[in-house]
Amino acid sequence: MAATAGASRNKRLIWLWTGIMVVFLYLPVACGLLASLNQGRYFTFPIRRWSTRWWERTLDSIEISILIQTSITIALIVTAISVVLAFCGALAFARYNWRGRTLFQRLVLLPIFFPQTVLGLALLLWFNMLGLPLSWQTAVFAHLVWIVPIVTLVISIQVYSFDPALEEAALDLGASRWQVMTEVTLPVLWPGIFSGALFAFLLSWGNFPLSLYTTGADSTVPEYLYAKMVAGYTPGVPTLGTISTAGAALVLLGGYAIVVLARRARSGR
Amino acid sequence: MGEAALPRDDSATPPQAAARRRLGLRAGPLYSLPMLTLLAVGFLAPLIAVIGFSFSEPRSFDWLAEPTLENYRTIFDPSNTVYLSFLWSLWFAFLSVLILAVICYPVAYGLAKVFGRWSMVITLLLVFPLFISENVRLYGWVLFFIKAGVLDGTLRALFDAGIGDFLFTPEAIVFGLVYVYVPFMLFPMTLGLSMVPNEVVEAAGDLGASRLQVFREIELPLAIPGIIIGSLLTFVLAVGAIAESKVLGGQSVIVITHDIEIAFTYSQNWPLGAALAVLLMLVIGVLVMTVLRYLDLDRILGRR
Numbered sequence: 232m233a234a235t236a237g238a239s240r241n242k243r244l245i246w247l248w249t250g251i252m253v254v255f256l257y258l259p260v261a262c263g264l265l266a267s268l269n270q271g272r273y274f275t276f277p278i279r280r281w282s283t284r285w286w287e288r289t290l291d292s293i294e295i296s297i298l299i300q301t302s303i304t305i306a307l308i309v310t311a312i313s314v315v316l317a318f319c320g321a322l323a324f325a326r327y328n329w330r331g332r333t334l335f336q337r338l339v340l341l342p343i344f345f346p347q348t349v350l351g352l353a354l355l356l357w358f359n360m361l362g363l364p365l366s367w368q369t370a371v372f373a374h375l376v377w378i379v380p381i382v383t384l385v386i387s388i389q390v391y392s393f394d395p396a397l398e399e400a401a402l403d404l405g406a407s408r409w410q411v412m413t414e415v416t417l418p419v420l421w422p423g424i425f426s427g428a429l430f431a432f433l434l435s436w437g438n439f440p441l442s443l444y445t446t447g448a449d450s451t452v453p454e455y456l457y458a459k460m461v462a463g464y465t466p467g468v469p470t471l472g473t474i475s476t477a478g479a480a481l482v483l484l485g486g487y488a489i490v491v492l493a494r495r496a497r498s499g500r
Numbered sequence: 501m502g503e504a505a506l507p508r509d510d511s512a513t514p515p516q517a518a519a520r521r522r523l524g525l526r527a528g529p530l531y532s533l534p535m536l537t538l539l540a541v542g543f544l545a546p547l548i549a550v551i552g553f554s555f556s557e558p559r560s561f562d563w564l565a566e567p568t569l570e571n572y573r574t575i576f577d578p579s580n581t582v583y584l585s586f587l588w589s590l591w592f593a594f595l596s597v598l599i600l601a602v603i604c605y606p607v608a609y610g611l612a613k614v615f616g617r618w619s620m621v622i623t624l625l626l627v628f629p630l631f632i633s634e635n636v637r638l639y640g641w642v643l644f645f646i647k648a649g650v651l652d653g654t655l656r657a658l659f660d661a662g663i664g665d666f667l668f669t670p671e672a673i674v675f676g677l678v679y680v681y682v683p684f685m686l687f688p689m690t691l692g693l694s695m696v697p698n699e700v701v702e703a704a705g706d707l708g709a710s711r712l713q714v715f716r717e718i719e720l721p722l723a724i725p726g727i728i729i730g731s732l733l734t735f736v737l738a739v740g741a742i743a744e745s746k747v748l749g750g751q752s753v754i755v756i757t758h759d760i761e762i763a764f765t766y767s768q769n770w771p772l773g774a775a776l777a778v779l780l781m782l783v784i785g786v787l788v789m790t791v792l793r794y795l796d797l798d799r800i801l802g803r804r
Contacts, residue, residue, distance in 0.1 A: 237711070245610040249622065252607050256629045256682065259640020262650050266643045274643055276653030320535035322527070325801070329528025336797050337789075339535065342543050344733060344788045346740015348757045349777050350546075352764050356553060356774065357546035359561075376542035379535065388801055433631035439743070440634075444764075453633035460639050460747065469643065472636035479631040487624065 260476055267470035274466070285466040295455075295471060301367055302451045302475075305442075306435040309374045313431045314424060316375070317382035321423075324383055325390035339380045347377060347440035355444040365447025373445040374435045381434065382427040389423025422490065429486045433479050547781065553774035561770060571775035582759055582776065589756040590783075592670075593738035596677040597731045600685040603678070604730070608689035609719075613698070630683050638676055638747040642667060668750030676744030681737060685730040691801075692726015693719065725795055732791050736784050756780055 266274045270282035289295055323329070324336055342350065354373045355365075363369060397419065401411045417424075439453040446454065452475050459468045555567040558574065575582055607626070611619045629637060644650045645667045652662045666672055696719050704714050720727075742757040751758075756776065763773030 241711075242614050245606050245614050248606045249610050249615075252603070252682070253622075253625055255679070256626065259637045259644060259679075260629075260632065262640040262643040263636065265650065274646075275648040276650045277657055316534045316538060319531040319533075323529070323532035323535065325798075327528035327531065329532075331532070332528060335532050335536075337792055338539060340792065340797075341788070342539070344736050345784065346737065346757060346780070348742045348761065349740055349780060350543075352760065352773065352777065353546035353550045354542070355764070356770065357549045360549055372542060375538060379538055383535065384801070391798075391801060437631050437633040453635055456633065456639075457635045460635060460642075468639070472633075472639065475636060476632045480628065483624070483628060483631065 260473075263469040263472045263476070265469075267466050267473050269466050272465055285470045289467050289470045289474065298450060298452050298455050299474075301449055302436055302453075305367055305371050305374065305451065306432045308371050309378055309435040310428050310431040312371075313375055313379045313382045314428050316379045317386050317427055317431075318420075318424060320379065320383035321386035321390050325387040326393070326395065339383055342377050342380050343384075347438075350377065351441045351444040354441070358445065365445060367446055367449040367451075370442050370446040370449070370451070373441040374438060377438075377441060378431050378434050382431050385427040385430050386420065386423045389420050393419055425486070425490065429483065432482060436479055436482075437475070550774045550777050550781075553771055554778045556771045558771050559769050571771045574772060575775055575779070582756075585754050585756040585759045586779075586783075588670075588753050589739050589741075592674055592677055592755065593735045593741075595674050596681060596738045597685075597735050599674070599678050600681060600734055601689075601727065601731060604682065604686045604689055608686055608693050611686075611690045612693035612696075626686060627683060634680055634743045635747060637680070638743055641676065641679065641748060645672070667748065668752050670749065670753050673745045673749040673753065673755075676748040677738045677741060680741070680744060681734045684733045684737060688726045688730035688733065689723070690726070692723035692729075695726065696722040725799070728791060729795065732788065736788060739784060740780065 265276070265278065267285055268281050268283065269275075269278050270280040270284065320339065323332070324339060351373060354369075354376070358365060358369055393416075397415050398411050401415045402408075406414070437453060438451075439457060442451045442454050443457070450458075452471065456468060456472055456475075459465070554571055555569070556562060557565055557568055558570050574580060611623060615622055642649075645663075646652070647662070648656075656662050666675075700718055700722075701714055704718055709717070740757050742755065742761060745751070745753060745755045745758060749755075754762075757780070760773050760776045760780070763769045763776060
């Protein structure tokens, strides 16, 4: 069968190409890790003297722990607010049929289809007109404008697969609106809400273009890294970059583990 | 299944169903309110502010003064070369979309049709770089391509011959754009391809269609909404990208977003920056609105 042989060859090629793609995506991350382990101030490859001194310095630095705290604070607040807003948004986006829905869906997409640098500058101008002093709080707001629509899409995908008959059955059986929400809707939609929360946290943690113009005197990890890349490179830059990447990976893996465990617990009952 | 979101069959118990339908009509706008408020205060208002600013006196910070067209006159003055930045941005974005469409297609096909139970893990691997700050990843490429960096150093050690200058060229910018926007092309494309029913492809094969015919006449037309969304998203984001040209391009070419940023920061000419931003928004807005009009979002997101 020539056709099946061809098909399995194609499959192998697809696997191979995907493998190349994964390597392509992670190669610069690996380069950052290598550069952080170089003892000298300037990076040369192959590395002559390996050292962890830049890691020690970075981990001991008070300045950097403040940066990380600021980034985490922003990301946590953004996560909490965006999950609530996006949950409502997703119900309007995907669950209910109402007259303005199509327009609403397009509006939600607009901030995603918009260059973040321009959005950041527009917000800078807007805050300035309102006379708001820039700080990490204004950055939280800027992140929300971009992140809430994305989280809405993530939750909407779950809402689409949700059968409204479940809610209706509960209502017919005499459940109150509140009970329907807490005992039917939320438990069914929770995987979508949870992945939405992960998205919110991670996108906020890694965001640069919005933070750049809206944090004022405060600084986040990506902002600090950019400033040092432009002027003042030390191996501390790739070190902090690697730490920031590892942090995101931990959050993602932790989230994935929670989903798997929860699924197992539910099916085990 | 877009229909799932519609009110259920009305004929069974008319009064109850009618009540539910009314509920849907009221609940929709109600649930949309938080989002609409956020977008009004955080998106539409700033954009209107930018538009307003673009009509104020150059180099002023006063938005209540007499409106003027001075900023637009400056931009459209024949001696002004800012149009080159526009052209570079559009050209880079166009090239990135083309390259991404080609390199992402096999992976998207694999995710939708080939990888089966592995596709979850592979998706996770491919999504994750999105959460690493763009700068960090692009700087990793600088370390890779720089003189005595990973590539150059390896080649020198192995063959005693280094590489020429790739960093800080326009090609490096396109490379960076392609690298950063992989997920934005890949995932919409995967959604599109998973809308192609396997039975149809098999039937075509049974009827004697070649692989190329299946691709051209079945897969591509059915998957096109996803591909269009991916291309649109990539194009729009690439037109507005700045980090790639700053980090990898080393300012060999000034892209439009960079011009806007310069106007807002170094030259402190907010009205000029605002006018440039308005023109960029016009290009993007017209493109997005035109394309989105032809797409049914319920179908694309709801299927699976």
